[in-house]
Amino acid sequence: MTRSIKNPPSINIDELVEALRTDPQFQFREAGNMFTQGKCPSCGKKECFISKEKPWVVKCNRLNNCGYEEATRELFPEIFTNFSKRFPATEKEPNKTADVYLSMDRGFDTSRIRDWYEQQSYQFPGTNDFCNTIRFYLDPERTRYWERLIDKTKKDGQKANFGGRRKQNKSLYKGDAWAPPGQELKEGDKVFWVEGIFHSIALYHYDYKTIAAFSSNHFPETFIEEHKGKGIIWVLALDGDHAGRKYIPKHAQKLRAMGEKVEVYLPPADMDWDDLHRAKKINAKFMAECRYRGKLFMAETVEEYAYHQYCRRTSKRFVIGFRSRTYSVSVDISQLTEDLQGDEITEETSLPIFLANCDVMEICNRDPQCLYREVDEILDEQWYVFKIHTPKGEPEVVRLEGTHIASADAFHKALLNRTGGGIFNGSPADMRILTGRWLRNQLPVVRSVPYIGYDSAAEAYIYPTVAYHKGREIPLNEDKFFDLGKQFIRPGLKSIKISGDGEFDPKWFDQYLQAFHWQGVALLSFWLGSLFVQQIRKEQMSFPFFEYTGDPGAGKSTTLEFLWKLVGRLYEGFDVMKATTAGRRRAFNQISNLPVVIIESDRDSGISNGKQVQFNFDDCKPFFNGRGTGTLGVARRNNEVEESLFQASLIISQNAEVDGSEALLQRIVHCHADKAHHGPGSREIARFFERQSVEEVCGFLAAALKNEKKILATYFRAFERIEGEFSSVLKNERIAKNHAQVAACGHALQVLFPSFDEAKVKQLDNYLRHRAVLREDRLAADHPMIEQFWETFRYLDTEACPSPEYRLNHSADKEQIAVNLNHFVQRCREKGQELPDMKSLKKLLPQSKKYELVDKGRPMTSCITNKTTRCWVFKDKN
Known part of the structure; x- marks a missing residue:
């Protein structure tokens, strides 16, 4: 039944091979037509390998102990995107962009479907923006069509478009379905009814007959009527998400009312058929699993559900969850065998005999499902996290200790205490079955991260509702944690709100430069570098502090508040003088790869009534190298202590310039905002930045993190040159390095802001070199x-x-x-x-x-x- 699928086409293999050769993450060695001994991102061993001839998946050689594998499509998305620019259509190849998209991005064998589509373009309503599309016609006359957008430029989520001439003032596809051209439906055929055309093409590659109904709620009645009475088995294979599960029973009821035969194949909830095809998971065994899931889903009674379970895995006693309740099932196997008279039990003929020999009893008015084991490494604690489904209302998510699931009585008490009315009346044997099921397989271990931002162990950015991993955006799943492939992480800090779900338009950069001048651009550069500070410290051992002072009315607060909006936070900074020692330590530990902004740590000049009222910044010197924020004793009867590392950057914004030791002052890049550059219109431009909302600009965060690899490559390349230039005019190596680091962050801004050209970058370099000279002069003189x-x-x-x-x-x-x-x-x-x-x-x-x-x-x-x-x-x- 299945057909071997070709690998993605050998388009741009040279570029992909070069990306693997120079990738700093793996550091491969070349051995003939293979890359070997690459550093594994999962286990850290030099065991990764990949073929140069078929560079599609990087794998770790430690199959049993690690098993890491990742598609190059995910590792280098920039090579597998921008199809319109990279593979433009030509007069000889008018469908070239579409061909490459379907083969490289979707993994389709275009030789089998080449005549089914054509390349066209789509204009976004109300704009002058166009994008290329792949168009499939819905009727032989080619009057109606569906088209997939390639390299879409809008951020409204639009992926496709219907167009053409409506029929009889109805919708473009009401009652219709798309079928692969040339496909014939014969007597007794199985026809897979899926949602999208790409889903249909995916199954077509494995010789399944299919139709696409365009959406989960659309019933193609006209198409069904045309083939009614042929004994066709309509296989409802809609997506396994909430919408698909909602409409499958409704469509099945309509089909049966029309006298048609129905089966249900339910794919996993998190993957579409074309995703499964691309992952090469579709085979006979997988399809049997989908059919089994479909039977369980369509079971109308708990006894029927138990029957399908028993047919799958014969057992004398088992426990099932059905419609948000839990049941214990006992089967009299000896009597069942006698009643079957030697025949094996089959799903088609044995249901009445099974029902006569089984006993089903409700043991819980909830359906508890153990999701994962949550680990807090700092507190050295763990919990078992359950989703408790209830017949009415939303599921409840509760955290239980190991003792709560150790016995039937303990579990009963835990449900009473942690849920709204859950009870458990099962026997100890039922409880053993449940705990065995929950713990038999290795539960996913979800780490709780007690801060916001970058987690170095996972190499991912963790925010309350979204994560970024290797340039990819990962939403919070329905179980409230991030699935990063080999690692699972739950955001543990709820007090800081960071949003990256917004727009990013780089056109404001020139206005920003005009309003806040080079000192503001230096701060923006440092801000961008702060998003990658741990990666920079890992390579260069340190990252400077940034001091941002300003004349009254120069826009110091406006600048800081706007930069916080860029990363989705309404905030200016932290007044360290209003916090206790413990409060300061927590503030320094709350964020990672974001700036800690200390504001008003002085009072006027730093002196009031002859007493110092300025924070002692010498206490922060260890932060320069990312060292500890303070030592705490652990509440145990031993000498254990705990010290969190400083994972952020440090910005100091106050009226008086920072005083301190020479070692402290060497660590600081100081910029002072003044009004010297102000001119006509400056106030109105500054007010533009005051008016910007978080939603209008916080897309900056996503844009930066999705370009992590490119930004860091630009930074390190620029730093190597700039440090040499600064060192030639400075005697103090630390001062030269610190200012060169900020200047290199400025060069990295070019990845996000096209208008920040080389001439402007050179001016920023000159400004920061001048600030470095002034810092060295100050250190040469007395305080x-x-x-x-x-x-x-x-x-x-x-x-x-x-x-x-x-x-x-x-x-x-x-x-x-x-x-x-x-x-x-x-x-x-x-x-x-x-x-x-x-x-x-x-x-x-x-x-x-x-x-x-x-x-x-x-x-x-x-x-x-x-x-x-x-x-x-x-x-x-x-």
């Missing part, structure tokens, strides 16, 4: 607070000193300066000089560059008072 201290000291010690007893230098040695800080404070007050924050000053004075600290708090005889005085002793380095 502003130290400079102010020495300026005030010199004034009080010389110009404001009427006689020697008013001096501040207590040292008799002309090579040294000895300062008693309490004396210094007293003289400042007497002379009306501004007092620094002494706590901060004491931390900074040891870093003084002009005057080296020799000792602090040394008792010495003062040359002013001739008394023992404790002084900070310095010597002039010059």
Whole structure:
């Protein structure tokens, strides 16, 4: 019955082979016509291989221990898309784009269907946008058609279009069905009734006779009438999703009312027939499974359902779920065998005999299904997650501990406590059957991720409703977790809302540049790099902090709020001064591959009433290398501790510039927003960005993550060159590297913004190189607070000193300066000089560059008072 299917065509194999050769994920070695010893994304071993001649699936050689395999179509979607640009139609090959799409994307043998379609184009209503289509006509006169859109450009979800001349003011296809051209339906044929034309073509490849009804709810009555009375068996093979399951019984009832024969084949809920064809899963065994699922689905009574189960796998006692209730079935096999008189039980003839020899009893007013085992590695806990189907209302999802399913009584109590009225009256034997079923096969293990963003173990981005894995968007499934193939992950953090379901139009970039100038573009570059910060740190060991200060009215807050909207969040930042130590640690741990934005961590200048009111950013230095955010003791009777790693980037936005150690300041790329570039219309442009909603711009997140591979390749390629250029004008290697990293992120912006041309990128490079020079100059000089201290000291010690007893230098040695800080404070007050924050000053004075600290708090005889005085002793380095 089945026919061997050809591999996808050898179109662009050279490009695919080159992509495999240079892919940094696998790092293949070449051995003749094979790529071997590639690093497996699943197990990490160098066991992946693929043929150069048939480069369609990468597989891991560890079949029993790993079994990883992934289609190159999923690994390199860019090679298998953009058909219209890559394979345009020509005068000699007017259907070339359609041919390539059907063969490469759908896996169809176009030699079998070449005359069934033609390539056309479709104009989106109300626009000047066109896209190529594959058109199938619905009637011999070619007046009506269905067409599939290729490389669709609209984001409204449209995939296909019906067109042509309506018949008798009715719909274009009411009562009709599409059938493969030349197909003849004969007496007693089995005809598979599917939803779409591509579904029909998929089954046609395996020599099944098919018709396509265009949708799950359409009943092709005219077509059925034309073939009525031939003894045809209409096989309802609609999709296994909710819509298909809803209409299968309705269509079956209509067919039987017309005197027609009906069977049901139910495919898996998550795959269409053309998906199954592309995955090469259609064979006799698979079709038998679909038929069995169809019989169970169409069973009208619990006894009939039990009968089909018994025919499939003979057992004396078993438990079934039927219409959201659970039943225990006992079969008297010896009596059944005697009544059958030696004949084997068959689905067609033995139902009455089976019913006479079985006992069916309801044991639960719910149908509990164990979905997966949820593991929290941080808490070292696990739960069994159940979907409890109820006869009325929506299913309930509950998490049960292992003890809750250890006995019938414990399960009964768990249902009473965790559901709205569930009870279990089954025997211990029934419970053993259920637990054996739930735990017999290896349950999927779903990890709970306690943060939002990138999970390095899965190499996937996890958000509340959507995930991104290797450039593919993965929706949250009906069981509330993400299926990543080999790994399953449930988002565990609910307090942060991130939405990527929106639009992305790169045309706003030029307005953004005009409104926020190069400092704003530098921040946008850093923001893009933040989405890939762990991948960058993995290769380069560090990623800088970004400091974004601004003059009043320069648009600092507007910029930050807009950038948050790009990733689907209404937010500006985190006021670290309003949080406890534990609250800060949690804020630093909540997100991954997103920026942590600290706002207003100072109060005005950072000093109020002589006291420092600025967060000590030296505490954040470990974040530079992605190290721990703080150590916590684990509540066990041992010495175990826990320390979460910093997985985000850090942006500091405040009024006063950050103070701190030289090591901290080297880690910071500082940009200051001002009004120097403002001109006529600047305010209106800035207000445009204020008005943008999350829904209008948050598609930026999806666009960036779907281009992960391209963006990272662009970044690393640009960084290698830029770091050399910056190092040639800078002495400090860390400063050069940090600013080069942000500049390289700017080059990566070109992947998303076509208008960001080379000339503009060069200007951004120049701007960041200038900022790097200024940062190096600042580190070469003393901290502003130290400079102010020495300026005030010199004034009080010389110009404001009427006689020697008013001096501040207590040292008799002309090579040294000895300062008693309490004396210094007293003289400042007497002379009306501004007092620094002494706590901060004491931390900074040891870093003084002009005057080296020799000792602090040394008792010495003062040359002013001739008394023992404790002084900070310095010597002039010059």
